[in-house]
Amino acid sequence: MLIKKKPSWDKFNHNDVTPEEVYQQRRHLLKQIGFLGAGTLLSFPAQAGLWDLFSDDKSSEHFKQAGLNFKKQPAYDQWIYGDETPEAKVISHNNFYEFGTSKTDPIDNAQSFQVSPWQLRIEGEVERPMVLDYDALFRLFPLEERIYNFRCVEAWSMVIPWIGFSLADILKKVGVTSKATHVVFETLYDPEQMPGQKNRFVGGGVAYPYVEGLTLAEAMTELTFLSVGLYGKTLPPQNGAPVRLVVPWKYGFKSIKSVVTIRVTDKQPPTSWNRLAPNEYGFYANVNPKVDHPRWSQASERRIGQGGLFSAKRINTLPFNGYGDMVGDLYKGLNLKVNF
Numbered sequence: 626m627l628i629k630k631k632p633s634w635d636k637f638n639h640n641d642v643t644p645e646e647v648y649q650q651r652r653h654l655l656k657q658i659g660f661l662g663a664g665t666l667l668s669f670p671a672q673a674g675l676w677d678l679f680s681d682d683k684s685s686e687h688f689k690q691a692g693l694n695f696k697k698q699p700a701y702d703q704w705i706y707g708d709e710t711p712e713a714k715v716i717s718h719n720n721f722y723e724f725g726t727s728k729t730d731p732i733d734n735a736q737s738f739q740v741s742p743w744q745l746r747i748e749g750e751v752e753r754p755m756v757l758d759y760d761a762l763f764r765l766f767p768l769e770e771r772i773y774n775f776r777c778v779e780a781w782s783m784v785i786p787w788i789g790f791s792l793a794d795i796l797k798k799v800g801v802t803s804k805a806t807h808v809v810f811e812t813l814y815d816p817e818q819m820p821g822q823k824n825r826f827v828g829g830g831v832a833y834p835y836v837e838g839l840t841l842a843e844a845m846t847e848l849t850f851l852s853v854g855l856y857g858k859t860l861p862p863q864n865g866a867p868v869r870l871v872v873p874w875k876y877g878f879k880s881i882k883s884v885v886t887i888r889v890t891d892k893q894p895p896t897s898w899n900r901l902a903p904n905e906y907g908f909y910a911n912v913n914p915k916v917d918h919p920r921w922s923q924a925s926e927r928r929i930g931q932g933g934l935f936s937a938k939r940i941n942t943l944p945f946n947g948y949g950d951m952v953g954d955l956y957k958g959l960n961l962k963v964n965f
Protein backbone atom coordinates (compact mmCIF):
# COMPACT_ATOMS: atom_id res chain seq x y z
CA MET A 626 0.00 0.00 0.00
CA LEU A 627 1.47 3.33 -1.02
CA ILE A 628 0.44 6.07 1.35
CA LYS A 629 0.72 9.27 -0.62
CA LYS A 630 -0.38 12.50 0.87
CA LYS A 631 0.78 15.99 1.49
CA PRO A 632 -1.66 17.45 3.93
CA SER A 633 -1.66 21.00 5.24
CA TRP A 634 -0.30 20.04 8.65
CA ASP A 635 2.80 18.65 7.09
CA LYS A 636 5.16 21.59 7.48
CA PHE A 637 8.36 19.82 6.58
CA ASN A 638 8.46 19.28 2.90
CA HIS A 639 8.87 15.69 1.85
CA ASN A 640 8.05 13.41 -1.01
CA ASP A 641 6.29 10.13 -0.98
CA VAL A 642 6.36 8.06 2.09
CA THR A 643 8.03 4.66 1.91
CA PRO A 644 5.50 1.98 1.07
CA GLU A 645 4.56 0.39 4.31
CA GLU A 646 5.54 -3.15 3.33
CA VAL A 647 9.06 -2.03 2.51
CA TYR A 648 9.31 -0.34 5.87
CA GLN A 649 8.04 -3.45 7.65
CA GLN A 650 10.30 -5.77 5.62
CA ARG A 651 13.33 -3.72 6.43
CA ARG A 652 12.49 -3.79 10.09
CA HIS A 653 11.90 -7.50 9.91
CA LEU A 654 15.33 -7.90 8.35
CA LEU A 655 16.93 -5.78 11.08
CA LYS A 656 15.30 -8.04 13.60
CA GLN A 657 16.53 -11.16 11.79
CA ILE A 658 20.14 -10.05 11.60
CA GLY A 659 19.99 -9.34 15.29
CA PHE A 660 20.11 -5.56 15.10
CA LEU A 661 18.18 -5.33 18.31
CA GLY A 662 20.17 -7.84 20.26
CA ALA A 663 23.32 -6.23 18.94
CA GLY A 664 21.95 -2.83 19.86
CA THR A 665 22.70 -3.42 23.49
CA LEU A 666 26.29 -4.42 22.67
CA LEU A 667 27.22 -1.92 19.99
CA SER A 668 28.08 1.68 20.63
CA PHE A 669 25.54 4.18 19.35
CA PRO A 670 27.57 5.19 16.26
CA ALA A 671 27.83 1.52 15.26
CA GLN A 672 24.10 1.11 15.63
CA ALA A 673 23.48 4.24 13.64
CA GLY A 674 25.79 2.96 10.92
CA LEU A 675 23.90 -0.27 10.70
CA TRP A 676 20.64 1.58 10.55
CA ASP A 677 22.01 3.74 7.72
CA LEU A 678 22.41 0.61 5.59
CA PHE A 679 18.66 0.73 5.36
CA SER A 680 18.22 4.45 5.35
CA ASP A 681 16.57 4.86 1.99
CA ASP A 682 13.64 5.10 4.35
CA LYS A 683 11.92 8.31 3.20
CA SER A 684 10.05 8.68 6.43
CA SER A 685 13.13 9.44 8.46
CA GLU A 686 14.33 11.71 5.66
CA HIS A 687 11.29 13.74 6.40
CA PHE A 688 12.90 14.86 9.62
CA LYS A 689 16.38 14.94 8.09
CA GLN A 690 15.34 17.31 5.30
CA ALA A 691 14.35 19.80 7.93
CA GLY A 692 17.85 19.43 9.40
CA LEU A 693 16.46 17.26 12.18
CA ASN A 694 17.60 13.90 13.32
CA PHE A 695 16.44 11.47 15.91
CA LYS A 696 18.28 8.85 17.83
CA LYS A 697 16.79 5.40 18.12
CA GLN A 698 16.38 4.30 21.69
CA PRO A 699 16.48 0.50 21.86
CA ALA A 700 16.63 0.68 25.66
CA TYR A 701 12.90 1.28 25.77
CA ASP A 702 12.05 -1.25 23.13
CA GLN A 703 10.57 -4.24 24.79
CA TRP A 704 8.57 -3.99 21.57
CA ILE A 705 10.98 -4.58 18.76
CA TYR A 706 11.10 -3.26 15.25
CA GLY A 707 8.58 -5.18 13.26
CA ASP A 708 6.06 -5.31 16.09
CA GLU A 709 4.58 -1.88 15.47
CA THR A 710 0.94 -1.44 14.69
CA PRO A 711 0.68 -0.58 10.98
CA GLU A 712 0.93 3.16 10.49
CA ALA A 713 -2.36 3.20 8.60
CA LYS A 714 -4.12 2.02 11.80
CA VAL A 715 -2.22 4.34 14.12
CA ILE A 716 -3.40 7.37 12.16
CA SER A 717 -6.99 6.28 11.47
CA HIS A 718 -8.21 4.67 14.71
CA ASN A 719 -8.09 7.56 17.16
CA ASN A 720 -9.67 9.11 20.21
CA PHE A 721 -9.69 12.88 19.96
CA TYR A 722 -13.12 14.04 21.07
CA GLU A 723 -12.48 17.64 20.03
CA PHE A 724 -13.00 16.29 16.51
CA GLY A 725 -15.84 13.87 17.30
CA THR A 726 -16.37 10.69 19.30
CA SER A 727 -16.11 7.96 16.67
CA LYS A 728 -12.71 6.41 15.92
CA THR A 729 -12.62 7.78 12.39
CA ASP A 730 -13.88 11.29 13.21
CA PRO A 731 -10.38 12.61 14.01
CA ILE A 732 -8.85 11.59 10.66
CA ASP A 733 -11.97 12.84 8.86
CA ASN A 734 -12.31 16.17 10.68
CA ALA A 735 -8.81 17.25 11.68
CA GLN A 736 -6.94 17.55 8.39
CA SER A 737 -7.16 21.33 8.16
CA PHE A 738 -6.15 21.82 11.80
CA GLN A 739 -3.49 24.55 11.99
CA VAL A 740 -0.43 23.38 13.88
CA SER A 741 1.84 26.26 12.96
CA PRO A 742 2.21 28.84 14.36
CA TRP A 743 1.95 27.16 17.77
CA GLN A 744 2.86 28.21 21.26
CA LEU A 745 3.53 25.85 24.13
CA ARG A 746 3.72 27.69 27.48
CA ILE A 747 5.55 26.25 30.46
CA GLU A 748 4.50 28.20 33.52
CA GLY A 749 3.38 28.09 37.16
CA GLU A 750 5.77 26.93 39.87
CA VAL A 751 8.86 27.30 37.71
CA GLU A 752 11.96 29.47 37.97
CA ARG A 753 12.13 30.43 34.30
CA PRO A 754 8.78 30.29 32.45
CA MET A 755 9.13 29.62 28.73
CA VAL A 756 7.11 29.79 25.55
CA LEU A 757 8.16 27.35 22.83
CA ASP A 758 7.13 28.14 19.29
CA TYR A 759 6.58 25.49 16.61
CA ASP A 760 10.20 25.25 15.51
CA ALA A 761 11.52 25.10 19.06
CA LEU A 762 9.44 21.97 19.65
CA PHE A 763 11.68 20.16 17.18
CA ARG A 764 14.98 21.88 17.90
CA LEU A 765 15.34 22.61 21.56
CA PHE A 766 16.02 19.04 22.66
CA PRO A 767 17.66 16.06 20.95
CA LEU A 768 14.89 13.94 19.43
CA GLU A 769 14.60 10.24 20.16
CA GLU A 770 12.53 7.47 18.66
CA ARG A 771 10.92 5.20 21.23
CA ILE A 772 8.64 2.28 20.52
CA TYR A 773 6.01 2.23 23.25
CA ASN A 774 3.04 0.04 23.97
CA PHE A 775 -0.07 2.21 24.11
CA ARG A 776 -3.13 0.92 26.00
CA CYS A 777 -6.50 2.69 25.88
CA VAL A 778 -8.86 2.34 28.84
CA GLU A 779 -11.33 0.91 26.30
CA ALA A 780 -9.15 -2.24 26.22
CA TRP A 781 -7.53 -1.85 22.81
CA SER A 782 -3.81 -1.31 22.31
CA MET A 783 -1.19 -0.45 19.72
CA VAL A 784 2.60 -0.43 19.51
CA ILE A 785 3.72 2.97 18.26
CA PRO A 786 7.15 4.34 17.22
CA TRP A 787 7.03 7.86 18.66
CA ILE A 788 9.56 10.65 18.10
CA GLY A 789 10.09 13.26 20.79
CA PHE A 790 11.91 13.95 24.04
CA SER A 791 11.43 13.42 27.76
CA LEU A 792 9.13 15.85 29.53
CA ALA A 793 11.84 15.99 32.20
CA ASP A 794 14.12 17.79 29.69
CA ILE A 795 11.72 20.75 29.64
CA LEU A 796 11.08 20.66 33.39
CA LYS A 797 14.82 20.69 34.07
CA LYS A 798 15.27 23.61 31.71
CA VAL A 799 12.59 25.76 33.38
CA GLY A 800 13.51 24.61 36.90
CA VAL A 801 10.57 23.74 39.17
CA THR A 802 10.20 25.60 42.48
CA SER A 803 10.19 23.96 45.90
CA LYS A 804 6.37 24.25 46.01
CA ALA A 805 5.88 22.06 42.93
CA THR A 806 3.97 18.80 43.46
CA HIS A 807 2.02 18.25 40.20
CA VAL A 808 2.03 19.13 36.52
CA VAL A 809 -1.10 20.12 34.57
CA PHE A 810 -1.49 19.92 30.79
CA GLU A 811 -4.06 21.68 28.62
CA THR A 812 -5.10 21.11 25.03
CA LEU A 813 -5.73 24.04 22.69
CA TYR A 814 -9.17 25.63 23.10
CA ASP A 815 -10.34 26.71 19.65
CA PRO A 816 -13.98 25.85 18.94
CA GLU A 817 -13.70 27.30 15.42
CA GLN A 818 -11.24 24.55 14.57
CA MET A 819 -12.50 21.86 16.91
CA PRO A 820 -16.18 21.07 16.34
CA GLY A 821 -16.37 19.00 19.53
CA GLN A 822 -15.64 22.11 21.60
CA LYS A 823 -18.52 23.97 19.98
CA ASN A 824 -21.17 21.32 20.34
CA ARG A 825 -21.43 19.05 23.37
CA PHE A 826 -23.01 16.24 21.34
CA VAL A 827 -20.07 16.20 18.94
CA GLY A 828 -17.59 16.56 21.83
CA GLY A 829 -18.93 13.72 23.95
CA GLY A 830 -19.84 15.90 26.94
CA VAL A 831 -16.24 16.66 27.92
CA ALA A 832 -15.72 20.13 29.45
CA TYR A 833 -13.09 21.77 27.25
CA PRO A 834 -10.26 22.50 27.16
CA TYR A 835 -9.21 18.91 27.82
CA VAL A 836 -6.97 18.85 30.89
CA GLU A 837 -4.71 16.18 32.33
CA GLY A 838 -2.23 15.93 35.16
CA LEU A 839 0.65 13.96 36.66
CA THR A 840 2.47 14.01 39.96
CA LEU A 841 5.83 15.76 39.73
CA ALA A 842 7.61 12.42 40.23
CA GLU A 843 5.66 10.88 37.33
CA ALA A 844 6.39 13.92 35.17
CA MET A 845 10.12 13.72 35.93
CA THR A 846 10.52 10.03 35.18
CA GLU A 847 12.39 9.36 31.94
CA LEU A 848 9.60 7.32 30.37
CA THR A 849 7.22 10.31 30.29
CA PHE A 850 7.51 11.58 26.76
CA LEU A 851 6.50 14.61 24.74
CA SER A 852 5.93 13.40 21.22
CA VAL A 853 6.29 15.53 18.11
CA GLY A 854 6.23 12.67 15.60
CA LEU A 855 5.44 9.06 14.84
CA TYR A 856 6.59 6.63 12.20
CA GLY A 857 9.42 8.99 11.28
CA LYS A 858 7.10 11.91 10.51
CA THR A 859 5.66 14.90 12.30
CA LEU A 860 2.46 13.99 14.14
CA PRO A 861 -0.69 13.95 12.08
CA PRO A 862 -3.36 16.23 13.62
CA GLN A 863 -5.53 13.29 14.62
CA ASN A 864 -2.67 11.99 16.81
CA GLY A 865 -2.24 15.31 18.61
CA ALA A 866 -0.04 17.57 16.46
CA PRO A 867 2.17 19.38 16.94
CA VAL A 868 2.99 18.10 20.43
CA ARG A 869 1.31 15.61 22.77
CA LEU A 870 2.08 13.76 25.94
CA VAL A 871 2.77 9.99 25.92
CA VAL A 872 2.64 8.22 29.28
CA PRO A 873 2.93 4.57 28.28
CA TRP A 874 2.21 2.93 31.66
CA LYS A 875 -1.11 4.78 32.01
CA TYR A 876 -4.37 4.48 30.14
CA GLY A 877 -4.39 6.43 26.89
CA PHE A 878 -6.62 9.26 28.11
CA LYS A 879 -3.70 10.58 30.21
CA SER A 880 -1.72 11.09 26.96
CA ILE A 881 -3.22 14.49 26.19
CA LYS A 882 -3.00 15.82 22.65
CA SER A 883 -2.18 19.17 21.02
CA VAL A 884 -0.85 20.68 24.24
CA VAL A 885 -0.60 24.48 24.65
CA THR A 886 0.06 24.71 28.39
CA ILE A 887 2.24 22.80 30.81
CA ARG A 888 1.65 24.29 34.27
CA VAL A 889 3.56 23.20 37.34
CA THR A 890 1.33 23.45 40.44
CA ASP A 891 1.25 22.79 44.17
CA LYS A 892 -1.86 20.58 44.20
CA GLN A 893 -3.46 17.67 42.37
CA PRO A 894 -5.39 19.17 39.46
CA PRO A 895 -8.84 18.17 38.20
CA THR A 896 -8.62 16.07 35.01
CA SER A 897 -11.13 15.74 32.16
CA TRP A 898 -12.23 12.11 32.40
CA ASN A 899 -12.08 12.00 36.17
CA ARG A 900 -14.38 15.05 36.30
CA LEU A 901 -16.83 13.42 33.88
CA ALA A 902 -17.01 9.98 35.55
CA PRO A 903 -14.96 9.82 38.77
CA ASN A 904 -16.05 6.26 39.59
CA GLU A 905 -14.74 5.05 36.19
CA TYR A 906 -11.58 7.10 35.60
CA GLY A 907 -9.14 7.85 38.37
CA PHE A 908 -6.40 10.46 38.56
CA TYR A 909 -3.64 7.85 38.41
CA ALA A 910 -5.10 5.67 35.64
CA ASN A 911 -2.16 3.27 35.75
CA VAL A 912 -2.74 0.28 33.50
CA ASN A 913 -3.79 -2.49 35.88
CA PRO A 914 -5.21 -5.86 34.79
CA LYS A 915 -6.42 -6.46 38.36
CA VAL A 916 -8.63 -3.38 38.61
CA ASP A 917 -11.53 -3.62 36.18
CA HIS A 918 -13.43 -0.72 34.74
CA PRO A 919 -16.93 -0.80 36.31
CA ARG A 920 -18.34 -1.78 32.92
CA TRP A 921 -15.66 -4.10 31.49
CA SER A 922 -12.61 -6.20 32.34
CA GLN A 923 -9.10 -4.75 32.07
CA ALA A 924 -7.43 -8.19 32.20
CA SER A 925 -6.81 -8.32 28.46
CA GLU A 926 -6.69 -6.06 25.43
CA ARG A 927 -7.33 -6.17 21.69
CA ARG A 928 -4.10 -5.53 19.81
CA ILE A 929 -5.19 -3.36 16.88
CA GLY A 930 -3.73 -4.32 13.51
CA GLN A 931 -2.80 -7.85 14.56
CA GLY A 932 -4.87 -10.98 14.24
CA GLY A 933 -7.56 -11.84 11.74
CA LEU A 934 -9.40 -9.70 9.29
CA PHE A 935 -12.40 -9.17 11.53
CA SER A 936 -11.03 -9.62 15.02
CA ALA A 937 -7.91 -8.13 16.58
CA LYS A 938 -5.61 -10.43 18.52
CA ARG A 939 -6.40 -10.56 22.25
CA ILE A 940 -3.43 -10.48 24.62
CA ASN A 941 -3.09 -10.29 28.39
CA THR A 942 -2.70 -6.83 29.85
CA LEU A 943 0.43 -6.33 31.96
CA PRO A 944 0.65 -4.31 35.18
CA PHE A 945 1.83 -0.79 34.34
CA ASN A 946 1.45 -1.87 30.71
CA GLY A 947 4.76 -3.75 30.95
CA TYR A 948 6.77 -0.84 32.41
CA GLY A 949 6.60 -1.88 36.06
CA ASP A 950 10.38 -2.23 36.33
CA MET A 951 10.78 1.43 35.33
CA VAL A 952 7.90 3.06 37.22
CA GLY A 953 6.67 0.62 39.88
CA ASP A 954 8.75 2.36 42.57
CA LEU A 955 6.73 5.55 42.12
CA TYR A 956 3.75 3.78 43.72
CA LYS A 957 5.40 1.96 46.64
CA GLY A 958 2.96 1.86 49.53
CA LEU A 959 0.05 3.21 47.49
CA ASN A 960 -3.13 1.12 47.36
CA LEU A 961 -3.64 0.82 43.61
CA LYS A 962 -7.23 -0.39 43.94
CA VAL A 963 -8.21 2.77 45.82
CA ASN A 964 -5.92 5.03 43.79
CA PHE A 965 -6.97 3.66 40.40
Ligand SMILES: Nc1nc2c(c(=O)[nH]1)N[C@H]1C(S)=C(S)[C@@H](COP(=O)(O)O)O[C@H]1N2
Nearest residue numbers: 719720721722777812835877878880881882
Ligand atom coordinates in the same frame (compact mmCIF):
# COMPACT_ATOMS: atom_id res chain seq x y z
N1 LIG B 1 -7.12 16.55 23.86
C1 LIG B 1 -7.38 15.23 23.85
N2 LIG B 1 -6.40 14.37 24.14
C2 LIG B 1 -6.66 13.03 24.14
C3 LIG B 1 -7.97 12.54 23.85
C4 LIG B 1 -8.98 13.49 23.55
O1 LIG B 1 -10.14 13.16 23.28
N3 LIG B 1 -8.65 14.82 23.54
N4 LIG B 1 -8.21 11.19 23.90
C5 LIG B 1 -7.31 10.37 24.72
C6 LIG B 1 -7.52 8.94 24.59
S1 LIG B 1 -8.89 8.28 25.33
C7 LIG B 1 -6.62 8.13 23.94
S2 LIG B 1 -6.80 6.45 23.93
C8 LIG B 1 -5.47 8.71 23.23
C9 LIG B 1 -5.49 8.22 21.79
O2 LIG B 1 -4.31 8.58 21.14
P1 LIG B 1 -4.12 8.15 19.60
O3 LIG B 1 -5.37 8.58 18.86
O4 LIG B 1 -2.91 8.86 19.14
O5 LIG B 1 -3.97 6.66 19.58
O6 LIG B 1 -5.47 10.13 23.23
C10 LIG B 1 -5.84 10.72 24.46
N5 LIG B 1 -5.64 12.16 24.40
Ligand SMILES: [Mo]
Nearest residue numbers: 777778877878
Ligand atom coordinates in the same frame (compact mmCIF):
# COMPACT_ATOMS: atom_id res chain seq x y z
MO1 LIG C 1 -8.47 6.04 25.50
